[in-house]
Amino acid sequence: MSDQELQPLAPRRKTRQILVGKVPVGGDAPISVQSMTKTDTRDVEATVNQIYGYANAGCEIVRVSVPTKKAGEVFHEICDRSPIPVVADIHFDYRLALVAADGGAACLRINPGNIGGQDRVRAVVDKAGSLGIPIRIGVNGGSLEKDLLEKFGTATPEAMVESALRHIEVLEREGFRDIKISLKASDVIRTVQAYRLLAKQVDYPFHLGITEAGTPFGGTIRSSVGMGILLAEGLGDTIRVSLTGDGEDECRVGHEMLRALALRSGGxxxxxxxxxxxxxxxxxxxxxxxxxxxxxxxxxxxxxxxxxxxxxxxxxxxxxxxxxxxxxxxxxxxxxxxxxxxxxxxxxxxxxxxxxxxxxxxxxxxxx
Missing domain, CATH: 3.30.413.10 (Sulfite Reductase Hemoprotein, domain 1)
Incomplete structure (x- = not known):
């Protein structure tokens, strides 16, 4: 049987659709492959060159960290020159999210709970809404809120889901629903359980990944097993294979994973x-x-x-x-x-x- 004749193992979970630049995410859109730059964002040439390498390897959306004011100042140059939509990765300083949005970000990756009070969340939401920029809520098992760790004792799947729902509620309170969500842990079982739990409660698109998955050998295995389970069950709208190594390999592994499950063709x-x-x-x-x-x-x-x-x-x-x-x-x-x-x-x-x-x-x- 040819690859074209194979059919996915389960129907895709029905979600609302968002646009990351010109790339549709969720709904009936193809599952997209993402990666993240590993350069110093302040080095525009190195960052842009890396993005082009990723794009040639099949990357369709790229995430770029914006950790400092200087990185924010050059972020617009990266967006202007990137061949694919750029997601700004923001932590703690809501002002960097505003700068990145004005600089051409196609999406903002934030945790609404760690950028300050509701007034700061409102400023980011107002900016994102006016520019048509979605927000990715990124929950990571290694950085959950202290009160949740105290409540659950550790970063359980239930704790990760409660964190996600908490962040979602902060955005929805402002009338913002142009959202996608990730629930990443460094092990397969917690990650799979967390996504399964949240899938029953919201209709937002999911970005899949096993965070800090490891070196190309171990990381590829863990990513393939974890995301493979979820994708085979119809969960997931974008994916990133997180490897300690070449980002181009992340993209190739991602596409191969989707082809193996009859979720993408090509290549x-x-x-x-x-x-x-x-x-x-x-x-x-x-x-x-x-x-x-x-x-x-x-x-x-x-x-x-x-x-x-x-x-x-x-x-x-x-x-x-x-x-x-x-x-x-x-x-x-x-x-x-x-x-x-x-x-x-x-x-x-x-x-x-x-x-x-x-x-x-x-x-x-x-x-x-």
């Missing part, structure tokens, strides 16, 4: 076998070099297979749009189930990428 899917004693080519090298080469070919909804031997290889390769099955120091390249080339191992990667470029050129010609 390519590569199937490769884990290798075993039957393999007679350097499969690790071939698979990694092919995957890296495919990143430079801008293609959509294509499945590639890189298989190591003649047991499962021909079948998997035939099922793919383009596939290779390894042999004794050689490989057979299949296109749509038909054998098209037999090449030596040293020629496998360039030959495969050559055929991939032909697939791309033919797809472009068919669209023209």
């Amino acid at each position: 390519f899917r590569m199937v490769s076998c884990p290798s075993c004693g039957r393999v007679q080519i350097d499969l690790n090298r071939v698979a990694n070099e092919i995957e890296e080469g495919l990143k430079a070919i801008n293609h959509e909804n294509i499945t590639y297979a890189v298989m190591g031997c003649v047991v499962n290889g021909p079948g998997e390769a035939k099922d793919a749009d383009l596939g290779v099955a390894g042999g004794a120091g050689e490989g057979l390249i299949y296109r749509k189930g038909e054998l098209i080339r037999k090449v030596k191992e040293e020629d496998l990667v360039p030959a495969f990428l050559e055929e991939a470029r032909k697939v791309k050129a033919e797809a472009d010609a068919a669209k023209a």
